[in-house]
Amino acid sequence: MTVGTEEILTPEALEFLYCLHEQFNGRRKELLAAREARQRRFDAGEKPDFLEETKHIREGDWTVAPIPPDLQDRRVEITGPVDRKMIINALNSGAKAFMADFEDATSPTWSNMIDGQLNLKDAVRRTISFEQASNGKSYSLNDETAVLMVRARGLHLDEKHIRIDGEPIAGGLFDFGLYFFHNAKELLSRGTGPYFYLPKLESHLEARWWNEVFVFAQEKLGIPNGTIRSTVLIETIPAAFEMDEILYELRDHIAGLNCGRWDYIFSFIKRLRTQPDVILPDRGQVTMTSPFMRAYTQLCIQTCHKRNAFAMGGMAAQIPIRNNAQANEEAFRKVAEDKRREVTDGHDGTWVAHPGLVAVAKAEFDAQMETPNQVHRKREDVNVTAADLLEVPTGTITEEGLRTNCSVGVQYIASWLRGNGAAPINHLMEDAATAEISRSQVWQWIRHPEGKLIDGRDINVDLFKKVFTDEMKKLKEVVGEKEFRFGKFNEAADLFVDLTFEDEFEEFLTLQGYEKLS
């Protein structure tokens, strides 16, 4: 048993999880089935669009409940896995908030899940500390720390280690339920609150589900309704058409929306993958200045500010590069440029992946945002249509792009299978969302009639096999035979190939990956 399990899975906490599962798992399964049904409609050629039946909400005059004082200024939020040392580093980083991540940045092994809950429990009580065995360095919290927020797993993921009447509990209910159960009252006594990030929502009905979970959980613990505050990631293409509705459903429990750019690109590919006019160029060519990405971020800002909610920016992939000052400077320049664009557009804050980037992002926001947020900038000048959100980015597919997708995808999956959900690869932050882009591009390029390299060669199974074999050979040379064998690279390569060859597109690589995790 993982050390500390008894402290987290107390009889009372298990009873709480049981109640959440009983109340909400049935509806979760219906919502997942609704995603599948919608996919079939997209496969038949339907385009995502604003919903007719919720027009009154989009056109209505309403705002979300006032946002708590400690969430008013979120100009820089750091994100990271629920690892003990990283939690301390993130809370001490100088960022206004820290999103502790059970989703994209975490491989959901049982020990990661239990340790993560223990670490967060200690962090909330400020008793968290860490000794690094390799260099004897000690870690503890500074007097002033970031506001803690927790991202629970998405609706699609199960937590297979807790089964109720033979069924696994939802990963998201497990993460939310345990963090809330153990910490909500403590957080309130310390003048803050139970704050969450909600990932990968595809509709306002999913937001309604989360709202019902919150209402139920607060009542069960005797905590006032409206205490929980969540920030919903707009990181799927269907959700971009339901931003008002998502805010509306969660209006008593919302703090804002966040533009989760990497999953958004993945979702665009995944949901529209069979449509003849939809094919994306190399991953490196799809940027935040691509018109469809600008349309979505601008609409998010306008929608949030109209409802007095915050519009958070996203994650630039660059991270500090040690031992190469010039490359490091270039990485910082790119992050600064990204953050400058976000604050100029009207975002109220942004994400960074690394403590070394807090100052870079803060400088850009400080320079242009004198107030704690800029919710007063209503951006009434923005006029985004469905066609703008669906504008397919132009560019080219190169052999290099195909090779990078294979290599980076396998390197990330190997890391995830080893229990690390975020990894530095080619000096960029890679996590579950970025890896999904890589493998979904390869899947689509092989099958799409326009799946051709810039030199006219067809991207087919033979080309993929050749490129993939080459890339695995190169990887083996770089990491070494032994590391390749024992570092889960073979398993990762097998999974990448399986996902690529399955005609029925797998919704998330982490679903098959999870079967291989302990």
Ligand SMILES: CC(=O)SCCNC(=O)CCNC(=O)[C@H](O)C(C)(C)COP(=O)(O)OP(=O)(O)OC[C@H]1O[C@@H](n2cnc3c(N)ncnc32)[C@H](O)[C@@H]1OP(=O)(O)O
């Ligand atoms: C698409 C999305 O969902 S984005 C959000 C999800 N993704 C993430 O949260 C990624 C977060 N970032 C990370 O996990 C890491 O920065 C990585 C994996 C990208 C790079 O990690 P590393 O190569 O180990 O970073 P590096 O060696 O430069 O770290 C230096 C120090 O900073 C710390 N550090 C790095 N990133 C973080 C972080 N996000 N939070 C807290 N501490 C961090 C390290 O623990 C290390 O501390 P130490 O000096 O006390 O030992």
Ligand SMILES: O=CC(=O)O
């Ligand atoms: O969760 C964030 C993203 O970009 O995906």
Ligand SMILES: [Mg+2]
């Ligand atoms: Mg994401």
